[in-house]
Amino acid sequence: MLVLRRLEAKILGRSLHLVEFAGQWTSSERRQFECDMRVIENFVTPAEEAGLLREIEPHISRLPYESSHWDEAIHGYRELERRKWSPQNRVVLDRVSREAFGGRAMPFVHILDLAEVGVIKPHVDSIRFCGHTIAGISLLSDCVMRLQRVAKGPDPPCQSADLLLPRHSLYIMRALARYEFTHEILAREESRFRNRSVERRRRVSVICRNDP
Template identity: 50%
Template sequence: MERRMKLLLTALTRTHRSAVCSAQRQGPTSSARGPTSSARCLTSSARCLSSSARCLSSSARCLSSSARCLSSSARGPTSSARGPTSSARCPSSSARCPSSSARCPSSSARCLSSSARCLSSSARCPSSSARGDLSPLREDALIVGSSPELLQRLGSQVEVRTSFITEEEEGAFLRELEPGLKKKRYEFDHWDDAIHGYRETERLSWGAACEEVLNRVRSVAFPEGSQLLGPVHVLDLDQSGYIKPHIDSIKFCGSTIAGLSLLSDSIMRLVKEDAAGDRLDLLLPRRSLYILRDQARYHFTHEILKDEESVFNGQKVPRLRRISVICRNLPDQRAQD
């Protein structure tokens, strides 16, 4: 039994090391939640295996002690002369040991199974991110800034709402947009040099499913009673495309810009027009809604980073083809002033 315990402990340790190495070979995940979740998972697995090791070690000591006890009893009358009570305790103790030991392999097996599932889940993180579909995060984890003061100052003027639309609603937009977009070619220059590798269109009328989503965007993004720009702007970025730093013209757009992100995750960077050291990075997961208001809209340039520059808080975020559906309100007097 002691030999079996040692063999099981060795197998558990080797399997754990192998699983950890396998997960590490997958490379760093671009999912913001991936590293933290994986670390917790591995820590939990290590604790579980450590507990199993202690259990097996304790069982081995128990069995060894029982063997010595029984061996001593078997040596004959001299040993037994020390008293029947001591000898009587030996069988009882020995009987408890196998029972306790039997529980250890069962517990260890459950632990190994749980650890394997956990490591397998962790290893899937990179492949999920490679599809451009990040797992949902807390909203405040999607915005990082050059200083806490800047984050506090712009906190109410910059929003990212994850999973704002469903896969089915995204599909409804794509069914409406793809036929028209496919007739256009990607362009690699722009009249004001703000966009590279893009197709764009404007759309006034939508099907019922898309119109319901757009009404939801308008209700959460714009001030009550705000007059909205009639056509909705649709911008299709090729995987190699990007949007350069710019500020939307105050002659045509008001205080608020709201956009849906389809097909890919991306990073939007905001930089203060007269202080390049003041900046925010926004992680825009697929099917999310971003909102820029007031100072963030008027006094900060915004851009969508190239794929090769698409790094958020130290982690790579693959940029695939991306379609944004953008709503704006009309200019007001305050913006003109």
């Protein structure tokens, strides 16, 4: 039991300083959230970031930034999906698959390019398109992701958490955080973490999922 607790503390220690809680949380609820919403800093190196962007840019630069999304969740974005990657970038994506999915990620990888003035509004990803885990690499910019408890019942608890997603980091959202909380990327002018402004520029996220 002691060994398991030390292992859990080591895992959570990767991201505790990147989470800011607000509202009414019990200690057990915080621990569960921290297990299900992880941020791993420096998951990719600057060289790996450059390699991913070299492969992404020729395709995504042909697309215009869109002002609306099918579910109205995203504004100022462009996106695409890719299955085939260079051997160099496949190594990075396989590392994501092992870390977040036990090696069983969906073959198609979602690339979401959010303009500097773009915004992702609060939403829960559709269960039609992905399973219990979502993992994303943050490229080009830091940002703040806010999660808010989905209101259920007559007196739902007021719970939210802001997460700082540093450039080069990997977030892993699963289980409780995936289904019971909306998530959003704060607009540039709203991007603050622990009372400090976070300079959010254009952000490219490389997102992996598992099957529904």
